[in-house]
Amino acid sequence: MDYKSNNNTLLEIRNLTKVLGGREIIKDVSLSLDKGDLKVLIGPSGGGKSTLLQCINLLHIPDKGQIILNGKEVSFKKKKEILALRQQIGMIFQDFNLFDHLTAIDNVAIALRKVKKLPKKKAFERAEIELARVGLSDKLHAYPAELSGGQKQRVSIARALAMDPVVLLLDEPTSALDPELIMEVLSVIKNLSESGMTMLMATHQMSFVKNIAKEILFMENGMIIEHDTPKRLLSKKSRTLDFCSKLA
């Protein structure tokens, strides 16, 4: 799969391969994100979406391939570069992974303080702004256990955004949510996209995909087997259309 990179390319993944438990989970995957892109990963469960996203954030170190961020190739060997890349690429998990022992504001502030080394006051100011952006000004001092699923996910988005990431990876951010809470999270993501955030998101929310995604990457058995705009991919006979019609 060859993606032509251009001047606008922010993140480029080339020929990524990852072996886990003796099996090739990601097979020679390439993709690229331009500034402001919102691309979505779709595909059957077990297809490798989570693994791919975690590889891009170097939570899994790929066995082969390249990651090029802002035109610079990232070394998988150098700890410093790995940590730096993780700061620049935000990650949203399916099951939130809020730090259970910290309040909402502390969850957002802790990485600012301990990773970015911001002074406490600055960190809290920033955390407050980010939580306001996701509509949680009234929940600053609530603990994770005191929040609804949708609120938790919004805190986790605020937490990621506070680090000023250049790219945001989202791994099925709404699939652990009750149906009535999905919209509040999706609308936050939509606003983000409109304000120019670059995002790669695994999701099965078809209405969202159709209306907002720039491109669909269909992933199966560790490979991206189809990719195109939603319009084109969903208007002709394709593996993607086949899969999506089964979803609804």
Added chain:
Amino acid sequence: MFDTSFYINQVIPALNKGLLVSLSLIFPSAICGLIIGVIIGTLRANGKGIFSKIAAGYATIFRGTPLVVQLFILYFGLPNIGIYLSPYLAATLGFTLCSGAYHSEYIRGALLSIKKGQILAAQALGFSQWSSLVNIILPQAMRRALPGCGNEIIYLIKYSSLAYIITCIELTGEGKIIATKTFRFTEVFLAVGLYYLIMVTLAGWFLKWIEKKLYVPGFGKNR
């Protein structure tokens, strides 16, 4: 029947003297025991390699034998191979090693109970391994281990009485001496018991207070 002067003139002064010795046994043992517990517990939770096996063996041995036996080996046994420990040192060492083994059990459990996602999220934010240990894992593990470790320290307070049987004369030892001299066992040992009850109750309150300070709603309940 209640003989006030016996208490004021004989029992209380002697027991106070013993209490100081008891406290000087308890505090160092509690602190060193916790440190050992954290090291051994972390090694055990890690679960890999020779050090983890040694740590597990250590915990199994010390949790599988009575403290009395451990103290006897240290104080009466080691001289057979030329190692002489003072009663105080033998007692402190025995308490430390034994409570360390029990602490390690709680530390290990606490570390293992931390969800994978917590570590993943910390990494995703760019925390280094050390920083995520200090800022995310330990604060959570500490809360989980606190009730168990606190209980262990309360046990230590009570079992510090065993120092007496290797001739380190502390609270119980002082009590035994007066009781034997005056033959007033009930009166003396009720007083000794009261001293321990006060220590244990105070320690219990203190631990409750810490637990309350560190309380996080819902923490440890979900999953």
Added chain:
Amino acid sequence: MLHSLEVVISSLPYVLGGAVNTVAIVVGAMAFGFFIGLPLSLVQVYGNNILKFIANIYVWFFRGVPVLVLLFLFYFGLFTLIDLNISAFWSAVLVLGLRGGAYQSQIFRGSIQSIPEGQLKAAKALGMTDVQGILYIILPQVIRISLPGWSNEYSIVLKDSAIAFVLGTSEIMSRTHFVASRTYEQLAMYLCAGVIYFILTWAGVYLLKQIENKLKIPGYTI
């Protein structure tokens, strides 16, 4: 080295005879503790305020005073005061039992409280009295849930029984002590005692684990 081994081997039958006494003390103390602990736990959960208060004082006292002090207090003090003339062996059983009762009540109390309220409600809805509900519905569940706690209690009582040697009870520890101080083979003898206790502890825990598995009801966890 050789002498140590000889001493250990030749005294082994004598020391193992002590192990029989140790086991007898532990079994006796745990049984006695059970009959104190179970009613105590029921009082702590279902009793009126006065009964609860008395139960709490009992538990507070026996959990707060060291075994060694309790042994001295009862054997040399209270038992002679009330002219109770019993052997060191029975004193050990009694004291460890009284104390074990306090601990066991905590285990049972925790188990009772972990059983959903709906269980007793459902029993009453079927026309059972409170007592029937507790007896037929709550207690059988309590016993199952309490087994892990009981196994822990076993290992505590076993190790505490070694302290009873101060009364001259003829169990492992006092027999070991006797041989050790005669032969000057302290290290070897106490290590030997350690091995015996080690085996008794973990064998007992293993055995109770087997019972736990036997009594397990599929899918029943609280």
